Amino acid sequence: xxxxxxxxxxxxxxxxxxxxxxxxxxxxxxxxxxxxxxxxxxxxxxxxxxxxxxxxxxxxxxxxxxxxxxxxxxxxxxxxxxxxxxxxxxxxxxxxxxxxxxxxxxxxxxxxxxxxxxxxxxxxxxxxxxxxxxxxxxxxxxxxxxxxxxxxxxxxxxxxxxxxxxxxxxxxxxxxxxxxxxxxxxxxxxxxxxxxxxxxxxxxxxxxxxxxxxxxxxxxxxxxxxxxxxxxxxxxxxxxxxxxxxxxxxxxxxxxxxxxxxxxxxxxxxxxxxxxxxxxxxxxxxxxxxxxxxxxxxxxxxxxxxxxxxxxxxxxxxxxxxxxxxxxxxxxxxxxxxxxxxxxxxxxxxxxxxxxxxxxxxxxxxxxxxxxxxxxxxxxxxxxxxxxxxxxxxxxxxxxxxxxxxxxxxxxxxxxxxxxxxxxxxxxxxxxxxxxxxxxxxxxxxxxxxxxxxxxxxxxxxxxxxxxxxxxxxxxxxxxxxxxxxxxxxxxxxxxxxxxxxxxxxxxxxxxxxxxxxxxxxxxxxxxxxxxxxxxxx
Numbered sequence: 232x233x234x235x236x237x238x239x240x241x242x243x244x245x246x247x248x249x250x251x252x253x254x255x256x257x258x259x260x261x262x263x264x265x266x267x268x269x270x271x272x273x274x275x276x277x278x279x280x281x282x283x284x285x286x287x288x289x290x291x292x293x294x295x296x297x298x299x300x301x302x303x304x305x306x307x308x309x310x311x312x313x314x315x316x317x318x319x320x321x322x323x324x325x326x327x328x329x330x331x332x333x334x335x336x337x338x339x340x341x342x343x344x345x346x347x348x349x350x351x352x353x354x355x356x357x358x359x360x361x362x363x364x365x366x367x368x369x370x371x372x373x374x375x376x377x378x379x380x381x382x383x384x385x386x387x388x389x390x391x392x393x394x395x396x397x398x399x400x401x402x403x404x405x406x407x408x409x410x411x412x413x414x415x416x417x418x419x420x421x422x423x424x425x426x427x428x429x430x431x432x433x434x435x436x437x438x439x440x441x442x443x444x445x446x447x448x449x450x451x452x453x454x455x456x457x458x459x460x461x462x463x464x465x466x467x468x469x470x471x472x473x474x475x476x477x478x479x480x481x482x483x484x485x486x487x488x489x490x491x492x493x494x495x496x497x498x499x500x501x502x503x504x505x506x507x508x509x510x511x512x513x514x515x516x517x518x519x520x521x522x523x524x525x526x527x528x529x530x531x532x533x534x535x536x537x538x539x540x541x542x543x544x545x546x547x548x549x550x551x552x553x554x555x556x557x558x559x560x561x562x563x564x565x566x567x568x569x570x571x572x573x574x575x576x577x578x579x580x581x582x583x584x585x586x587x588x589x590x591x592x593x594x595x596x597x598x599x600x601x602x603x604x605x606x607x608x609x610x611x612x613x614x615x616x617x618x619x620x621x622x623x624x625x626x627x628x629x630x631x632x633x634x635x636x637x638x639x640x641x642x643x644x645x646x647x648x649x650x651x652x653x654x655x656x657x658x659x660x661x662x663x664x665x666x667x668x669x670x671x672x673x674x675x676x677x678x679x680x681x682x683x684x685x686x687x688x689x690x691x692x693x694x695x696x697x698x699x700x701x702x703x704x705x706x707x708x709x710x711x712x713x714x715x716x717x718x719x720x721x722x723x724x725x726x727x728x729x730x731x732x733x734x735x736x737x738x739x740x741x742x743x744x745x746x747x748x749x750x751x752x753x754x755x756x757x758x759x760x761x762x763x764x765x766x767x768x769x
Contacts, residue, residue: 238497240691241278250634253646262308276681279326291399296337300417326427334436335400359393373473405437428497440472475504497521515551524554533569535705553591567605577758590695602673606633636662689714715765721755
């Protein structure tokens with residue numbers, strides 16, 4: 232284990248700063264608040280934290296619209312606060328990864344303010360500008376993920392600019408070498424400050440098709456998956472030209488050369504393309520990103536067969552290192568998305584064990600260790616522009632972003648002010664303090680499992696081989712050197728029996744409900760897990 236880099240097989244805990252802990256009573260979480268609660272994170276047995284954007288921003292997309300990549304927004308604190316966060320995390324043995332948003336900026340960024348003024352200023356070509364069609368319409372049919380055309384008219388230049396996301400998030404022109412260099416410069420700024428790595432937001436969106444070719448239509452039957460509802464016109468196209476261009480590979484390789492000049496750092500790419508698994512394999516080839524993850528396990532599909540097929544397809548395609556997540560700040564929490572409204576603690580515990588036993592690194596989202604379900608945020612309390620646009624068919628991302636419940640008090644120990652999003656009563660009942668005191672809570676089980684996982688080289692860095700098993704049984708073997716570990720899940724809410732001769736020596740110590748081997752059959756409780764070492768011939 233000591234010979235592997237820290238990120239290979241690491242569990243990375245995602246912190247959404249607005250919702251983690253508020254230190255100054257304004258209702259919004261901040262960097263000092265993170266510092267105050269880092270001991271909780273360290274107690275879980277994770278290896279690193281990923282901190283979502285805390286940079287200067289108008290907050291149209293809550294920090295993913297950056298106005299200055301090298302400064303902290305006053306809402307979150309100061310650069311000195313970030314340095315203190317970095318020092319505290321390192322003292323606790325936690326690596327620190329931060330978000331980087333390469334593909335676009337805020338329209339409040341100085342670069343864009345200069346670029347939009349004329350067609351001949353020093354930054355005129357730093358964003359994607361295009362003339363209108365003869366009839367005044369946008370230059371092509373590209374669409375924004377947040378709804379409607381991906382082009383906005385700018386009267387100063389009498390041109391359209393591209394925005395794959397909100398209209399206040401103009402896309403940078405990565406075909407311009409100066410843009411690439413400026414991006415690498417601010418990456419270097421944070422590396423020099425001591426960060427251990429980056430989560431790269433929408434990394435395949437950096438380059439666009441220079442010819443601005445139209446995206447072809449997608450048949451109605453295929454307008455599913457990848458997190459885009461058929462209610463969103465974005466699902467009506469194959470997105471072949473507005474992202475995932477071949478030139479992106481060269482830039483990723485330049486980024487890797489820069490990062491290889493530093494010790495023990497890593498880049499994790501978020502990838503969403505027409506074939507995200509193939510793109511993830513391509514982007515994590517040697518000399519490119521250290522890790523990649525896509526949305527394949529962040530969708531509604533949930534079955535043993537779907538999980539097995541997804542992982543096997545990626546394993547067959549890649550020679551790099553995967554990372555898996557089943558919840559984050561952009562999707563409905565897994566306890567609700569996969570477990571429905573009635574899933575209880577056993578399901579929440581099982582989901583942590585599942586994502587943490589697949590081959591790869593892991594991103595756990597704040598609150599998963601508590602078993603939090605999706606919050607039902609009423610329309611009048613919504614803050615997410617995505618949800619406001621597509622209400623009521625899609626309620627947006629606010630339901631997974633509500634503040635962490637630290638105590639059972641009215642404010643859940645999150646803030647002395649009014650929280651920026653409401654905290655559900657059900658979340659207050661699942662607060663950290665109460666679960667700390669309960670040895671059978673989701674939190675207690677998660678801690679025991681994550682700490683035990685760190686002692687199992689096969690589960691951190693070993694290979695994975697799936698076994699034939701009927702629904703709802705998911706079974707695979709993780710192997711590292713001489714260690715062979717069988718992992719079996721019952722993904723249903725009812726007991727199941729699976730006939731097998733594989734099991735030999737049950738592994739205890741992980742603290743989760745165990746199946747039992749009797750007379751050649753594995754008897755699995757609802758949402759059960761069975762972990763065992765295998766004999767050499769097993």
